[in-house]
Amino acid sequence: MNASYNWLRALVPFDLSPEELREVITAHTATVDELVPLREDLKDVVVGRVVEAAPHPNSDHLWVTKVDAGTGELLDVVCGAPNVRAGHTYPFAPTGSTLPGGLKLEKRKIRGAISNGMLCSARELGLGEDHSGILELDTDAAPGTPFLEAMPVGDTRLVIDVTPNRPDLLSHLGLAREIAAVTEEDFALPAISGGETVAVPEPAWGERSARANGVPVELVDAEGCPRYMGVVIRGVRIGPSPNWIVERLLAVGSRPINNIVDATNYLLHELGQPMHAFDLSKLAGPAVSIRRAARGETITTLDGVVRTLDPAMTVIADAKRAQAVAGVMGGQESEVTEQTTDIFLEVAAFTPANVRRTRRQLGLSTDASYRFERGIDVHALSQALERAVRLIIAVAGGTVDGTPVDLGRRPLDRTVVPLRIERVTQLLGELIPMVEVTRLLESVGFSVQAAAGDLLVVTAPGWRPDVHIEADLIEEVARLKGYDFFPDELRPFRAGSVPDSPDALLARRVREALVGEGLLETRPMPFVAGSEDGYVRVANPLAENEAYLRRSLLETLARRAEYNFSHMQRDVRLFEVGAVFAPADGALPREELHAAALITGHRRPPHWTEPTPPDVDAWDAKGLGETLAHAAFPTAKVETRPACGDVLWDIVIDGEARGAVRQLSVDSPIWAAPVFGIELRLDVVVSAVIAAPGTARYVSSAERSAEAGHHLRYRPLPVTPSAEFDLALLVPVDMPAERVENVMRQGGGELLERLVLFDEYRGEHVPEGFRSLAWRLTFRHPERTLRDKEIAGRREKLLRTLEGELGVRQRTS
């Protein structure tokens, strides 16, 4: 919403610069997004000081001067003004600049003397009519300072972000009211010169119909229009608007059209009340009715477009057809033109929801519809009409014919809200006395009555449709008092009594474990190049080539690895805890929480003791997968089982396959190392209605301590010596070492304390299809020393069992 600084100043005599005004409005009312200095056409003009002035040798009315324009040297400038004096400052347009009006300044000789630029009069700068002399400046600004900086000339446009709940701020009157309240000034609408003596008769009221002299006006669609006022003005003369209206309209970004249309536009921006003038001679009847459109009825709107209407839309019609889309745009047929002499002026309120629906349907949006949609002040219509009549007659002449009409149900509603003083203190945290609360509310138009006890009964003004409850009033008190009034306090953090959710705790454990492994957490976008088969499509994707939601985390991590490769990064160690999606029967996809890690490159950073460390391999990935699984499910049984295809191992938690370790195929450059990925399903995310308070699926503190209660118990250190031996066995390549170990554990019995696989050998002396695996077995009796004889027996027994059950023999060479 655009507001003009000068226009606001005309309504409230504040003593603030545009920057200061911006601070005030932003602090109490609405955010001022931008200050746009208008009169940018004067940006090349600077402050110039005349250092010397002497009469021109070849002319009796010219002067030759030396001007300091901040360039470092004095400029020779010829000046024709009678009031040029040494020591004074004036606006100076240097060579190369262009004045408003198009005059381009160049170095010239005037009657034989050189002139580098021009000292300017007010008229030459477009700042007024005065051309009797150059514009003397009263400023301390140094020569060379840009004129726009030194002088508060030219208007400034404030671009204000008005939230939808404050339609009253969509006008200079509404903003002025706020500024006046905060700066404790008075505000008033400026008098309309030439209009103040116009007598506007009392309107004739009718709930459904009334006559504005010869023109019957009928309100058929009361639901779409709560109040409709109109008046006939005859004998107007169409022409251009006076300068002051043109300036105001330009300052807010509107363009002038003709005096009648501009007047209605001016009042829209001044009062926030949209209005429309019809050419009375073009209205059939003449009669006006406010009704719903007939199905298929058409109208050509002011912009020349033919529009088809439907019965949900309210129109303003004459005796034969629709002449305006109510609240949105007038029709071309009855628009005011140069030939217009009699007008019917409409000042009305239309139901916000209807206007919104209509304008969306038609794809139109206007300054008028914007305000009607948000709500205008129904109570202020008659004052608006009165001012409009004065303004129109002042700029276009004419006289009121008959009386204005005022249609709609009475009385109009008022919102009354009770306010408890102690509630103000409770919500705001500071005591604000009743007297102060009353003053603040009254300053912006609320009327306040004291009632029994600490209660105030507050009536909201017609321009505040957003105030409904006590808290709305308390917000008014807070913002008008100023949020800076309320002290801020940092209180010690008190942890809540609601325990963290299990998925948050799980995710945290996973993160800590993987960061501990030296991986970097990443949060990529979950969009992939999927397909219709098995992926959920995004309705409005960020990129067409990644229009699907991922089904696995590794899909995105693989692309991120490729991204890093493309930036010449060989060592990539990433992990993510995030959501994956699969199509489901209902409206929402099935969502799961997964953890995934991707590693490629060196196992350790290169070091001067080890310039080329080995790259990570499948075993690193397996170990990482186990770490991840243990971190996620600390009390569960974690197994990694060899798998087939591109899955190297399945990760099985308490018997359920929940993840995998795999080698990934990505688009790698030649120097890249193999890429490994681990993914583990953590949980299913339930898409459901938000739980009512007290019913959330949280772990109770009792459950939590039970889970944490799996303590270790100390085992006494051994006091007796151990006996050990090694076994090197020929194991088929496809037989997992674990299987051999399980047999050895069983066969080893209670006394087998430790079993460590310490070597794998393939090559010479090992037959094809086999590998040599070597274990060290450690035996110990808790109470006595074991003798080698006892162990030897066990050794033989083990070898027999291994050969018998698994066909595994000892390596003999």
Add this chain to the structure above:
Amino acid sequence: VLEASGVNSERYTGWAFGMGPARIAMLRYGIPDIRLLYDSDVRFLEQFAR
């Protein structure tokens, strides 16, 4: 907001705000482009590794 969430606004009060953690991070760490947080470039992520 409280009433719509089934909380008695006479008994409780509170604050509601929408916050973009990514944007706060940009302010705190001086990150010029929000996409850096989602690119997964290890040279970026390493800067925040403890």
